[in-house]
Amino acid sequence: MTATWKSWPNLFHICLLLCATGAVSQNFLLEPRSTTVLQGSKVQFSATVEGKWNVMTWTVGKLLVLTVLSGGNITSSGQYSARFCPGGDTSCVEFTIHNVTRQQSGEVICFVQGEYGSKIAHLYVQESGTVNIVGGNVTVAQDQQVEFQCLTTGWFPEPTVSWTLSGQDVNSSLYNTTSMTDGDTFNSSSVFKFQAVHNTTVECLATVPTLPNPQSSSVLLVVVPKPTDWTVLIAVVVSFGGFALLVLLILGIIFCYKRRKEKRKAPIISALIQLTLCSKSQISWW
Numbered sequence: 001m002t003a004t005w006k007s008w009p010n011l012f013h014i015c016l017l018l019c020a021t022g023a024v025s026q027n028f029l030l031e032p033r034s035t036t037v038l039q040g041s042k043v044q045f046s047a048t049v050e051g052k053w054n055v056m057t058w059t060v061g062k063l064l065v066l067t068v069l070s071g072g073n074i075t076s077s078g079q080y081s082a083r084f085c086p087g088g089d090t091s092c093v094e095f096t097i098h099n100v101t102r103q104q105s106g107e108v109i110c111f112v113q114g115e116y117g118s119k120i121a122h123l124y125v126q127e128s129g130t131v132n133i134v135g136g137n138v139t140v141a142q143d144q145q146v147e148f149q150c151l152t153t154g155w156f157p158e159p160t161v162s163w164t165l166s167g168q169d170v171n172s173s174l175y176n177t178t179s180m181t182d183g184d185t186f187n188s189s190s191v192f193k194f195q196a197v198h199n200t201t202v203e204c205l206a207t208v209p210t211l212p213n214p215q216s217s218s219v220l221l222v223v224v225p226k227p228t229d230w231t232v233l234i235a236v237v238v239s240f241g242g243f244a245l246l247v248l249l250i251l252g253i254i255f256c257y258k259r260r261k262e263k264r265k266a267p268i269i270s271a272l273i274q275l276t277l278c279s280k281s282q283i284s285w286w
């Protein structure tokens, strides 16, 4: 109950706003009121006029770019065009700017002669620039610290820069991005440092909200495995071989010792082994 009572003033306020704007736009409506697009794309506004009207003009960035007569053909001029809404309904006009540029950012004004007056829409144009990882492919030794720098130029507004390693997003706390502007477009520099472990594709991406897919640049990080890996392997092989030799030597000594005790029973093979192995060891050991 209390909540309902508290919301009464709000409802009244909303109704006032709706009724007020409704009253004004009832005879003339310009849509959308505000739009943000990417440079080079096409942008469309529509004006819906109630009742009989004769002349409509469109102004972009203080230049009158198109005039529409309700009874006549609509002509296009350069990158501007207009047409009546589907079905040849002259109460509605679609105005299009083709290949929009940053210079056209600002107010788009539709004026209808007579008591209608003018309506203003706001156009915001964003710009996609370039992305480049400095230095190209890199080859380093394993576990070495590597640093990549990514430069973006000619963006508006400031682009969002991010990195991926072999397609995996990199935590933003691991790189630093700084931007600079000349008042027109933004350049930025992003520095990413990490320890080289695997062969990796390093990618830098930049985007603005209206860009469907980020612009990117990627390079290869080739990691040369540590030479210590080989010395460890060699050490293992050598020590294993050494151990095997030692065991053989001990077995040989035991064998020869036994032979000396039972000289008479020697078969041919044992005799041969005794000849080759024991004769030498006997010289050196006894």
Ligand SMILES: *[C@@H]1O[C@H](CO)[C@@H](O)[C@H](O)[C@H]1NC(C)=O
Residues within 6 Å of the ligand: 071, 072, 073
């Ligand atoms: C409209 O344009 C066509 C062809 O361009 C022309 O034949 C016709 O007379 C025009 N109509 C008016 C009302 O200007």
Ligand SMILES: *[C@@H]1O[C@H](CO)[C@@H](O)[C@H](O)[C@H]1NC(C)=O
Residues within 6 Å of the ligand: 040, 099, 101
């Ligand atoms: C769009 O406009 C730009 C600059 O005005 C121009 O360089 C480019 O050729 C135009 N593109 C098309 C498709 O008309």
Ligand SMILES: *[C@@H]1O[C@H](CO)[C@@H](O)[C@H](O)[C@H]1NC(C)=O
Residues within 6 Å of the ligand: 136, 137, 219, 220
């Ligand atoms: C990096 O390596 C890839 C694959 O070997 C190659 O296609 C590409 O051209 C190289 N890029 C540069 C800048 O050298």
Ligand SMILES: *[C@@H]1O[C@H](CO)[C@@H](O)[C@H](O)[C@H]1NC(C)=O
Residues within 6 Å of the ligand: 171, 172, 173
């Ligand atoms: C990024 O790193 C910070 C600090 O190391 C951590 O608090 C945060 O949770 C990480 N974010 C993600 C998405 O992993």
Ligand SMILES: *[C@@H]1O[C@H](CO)[C@@H](O)[C@H](O)[C@H]1NC(C)=O
Residues within 6 Å of the ligand: 173, 174, 175, 176, 191, 193
């Ligand atoms: C980013 O820059 C700040 C200040 O220059 C520095 O303290 C920090 O370590 C840097 N972070 C990375 C990931 O380079």
Ligand SMILES: *[C@@H]1O[C@H](CO)[C@@H](O)[C@H](O)[C@H]1NC(C)=O
Residues within 6 Å of the ligand: 153, 154, 180, 181, 182, 183, 185, 186, 187
């Ligand atoms: C952005 O980079 C371009 C090319 O390197 C350069 O010409 C321009 O002056 C730079 N703009 C800013 C604001 O640094």
Ligand SMILES: *[C@@H]1O[C@H](CO)[C@@H](O)[C@H](O)[C@H]1NC(C)=O
Residues within 6 Å of the ligand: 197, 198, 199, 222, 223, 224, 225
């Ligand atoms: C990286 O790739 C190169 C050849 O492309 C290979 O010689 C090297 O062993 C690889 N490094 C790692 C750590 O796998």
